[in-house]
Amino acid sequence: VFDAATEAIKQGGTRRGANMAILRVDHPDIMSFIEAKQDKSKLTNFNISVGVTEEFMQAVDAGADYELINPRNGQPTGKLNAREVFDRMVQLAWEGGEPGIVFLDRLNADNPTPSVGEIESTNPCGEQPLLPYESCNLGSINLTKIVTGPITRGQVDWDALAEIVRSAVRFLDNVIDMNCFPLTEIEQMTKGNRKIGLGIMGFADALIMLGIPYNSQQAVDMAEKLIGFIRDEARKASQQLAEERGVFPNWDESIYGQNGGMKLRNATITTIAPTGTISIIAGVSSGVEPLFAVAFSRNVMDGTQLTEVNHLFKQLAHERGFYSPELIQEVVARGSVHDVAEVPSDVRRLFVTAHEVSPEWHIRIQAAFQQYTDNAVSKTVNFPNQATIEDVAHVYRLAYELGCKGVTMYRDGSRDEQVMTTAQSYQTTPGKPAQLEPRPRPEIVxxxxxxxxxxxxxxxxxxxxxxxxxxxxxxxxxxxxxxxxxxxxxxxxxxxxxxxxxxxxxxxxxxxxxxxxxxxxxxxxxxxxxxxxxxxxxxxxxxxxxNGHQLSIEFDDSVSHLGACPECGSNLSYESGCVTCHSCGYSQCD
Incomplete structure (x- = not known):
């Protein structure tokens, strides 16, 4: 019903909505839910994730059974083997990218207002765990604006970043008061907790400006340093607002009020959102994702194409003397500089794309940002097509071990490739090829x-x-x-x-x-x-x-058909848990 309603209601007459469906792993219908998107024509407006508990993960490690609980009366209704359920989740994620995993107990461990309610779900891209009727109020800082100096030898201007953070927190808090809410319940919850989500975009571009490869320990360390600084400065700004305007109304019942903690204006302050559209407007990389491509073709009006080249790569190529129109065309064709000999090796090391970053580095970057993020981090872990089911299982476990609040993965080709079939081969003798003659049409059929x-x-x-x-x-x-x-x-x-x-x-x-x-x-x-x-x-x-005829072949429904962008016709990609078009900025999660 929700899927059909979302399909019928378009945003602004053009864009459709998006939904996130999360079901607890101990729900009696969990296996049906895990397999719900095997039919790719169903739930096309939903991302689905399994809400995993600490008890379940411990049972996975032990290979033990766990109880299924009736949510209506809290009574056990049966048991499943945790490892078998986990393996099925992993297999389907390997086949089609879903279901993702949300670690419910971790969401609630960081729930600042547990007396108001228990967190059971997130927004569609997973970065904002919310109570019923709470709303997203997100903002992202363009990191490329606070890196100064020559490309690859830049420095972070921490003073400028601190000033931007303070202004952004005040701005997002003002949004709550200036907004017109569609429902009274949403207004009450939003103003009661005053949650905001300040994050970043352009992280991959900023790393290039600093001379740091994305897939490196230096990048992990910089991620921790940046988000730790932003969180500290944002909390100071929220404390200042609390002195001026008062704490959020539910503060007394929050973990801060009950424990004599910080007096904050906002129950949560930091979030890492995907920034699909706004990063295109700003001309920088999305959120904390690596580069989608170093260069690609963008479809514009009247069917023409414009070549889009990463501005840092283009500038560096000119500065170091290896720029040429032929080089750019080769990079556009490849989308990557990984195997382009004309590009110096140190430059190739910096300009890595999403599918060139190993899954483990994806998770380590996500975990680094999660460490100092109040809410959650929206990020996709990219796998090569040849990745195994065991590779996916390893990353899911690593995400759990490193403290992530959820994980979304995408194996190259598991969604956007058409199923390839091999034509039947025939052995023929040399000579004139046999000619097929269509059988004549009967008079009556x-x-x-x-x-x-x-x-x-x-x-x-x-x-x-x-x-x-x-x-x-x-x-x-x-x-x-x-x-x-x-x-x-x-x-x-x-x-x-x-x-x-x-x-x-x-x-x-x-x-x-x-x-x-x-x-x-x-x-x-x-x-x-x-x-x-x-x-x-x-x-x-x-x-x-x-007619009672059985199909002579089996269809591979393990892929999801992303197809063409409904706005510009370019190919769609999967990023930060959302179907996105890098050509025009369309996103199913906007």
């Missing part, structure tokens, strides 16, 4: 017509069959004209020719199923139609099922 919604309009697909199974396909785009109608007719003709020439229908389904465009549609029953080609595949597959 029987079939079924289905009306399937697509982004181009309602598509009427007829699949006719004979004794041998599906025989021909017709497609009609209703009132639509132009390219949509002509392309559907062309696709139907080619499918019919293939079927009459002896190509198994299951192979056609395999080739067309999952092809996505920038305007998907949803059927009445909730199924997702990714494109017109996908609609033809589903109609043919249903016709085969109606």
């Amino acid at each position: 029987q079939g079924v017509t289905r009306a399937i919604p697509t982004g181009c309009g309602k598509l009427y697909i007829t699949v006719n069959s004979d004794d041998g199974g599906p025989f021909e396909v017709f497609g009609n785009m209703g009132k639509a004209g132009g390219c949509a109608s002509s392309q559907t007719e062309a696709l139907a003709r080619l499918m019919s020719l293939a079927l009459r020439s002896g190509i198994d229908a299951s192979h056609l389904v395999d080739q067309l199923r999952g092809i996505s465009c920038h305007m998907p549609a949803w059927e009445r029953g909730g199924g997702r139609i990714l494109s017109c080609a996908d609609a033809f595949a589903k109609a043919l597959q249903r016709a085969m099922s109606d």
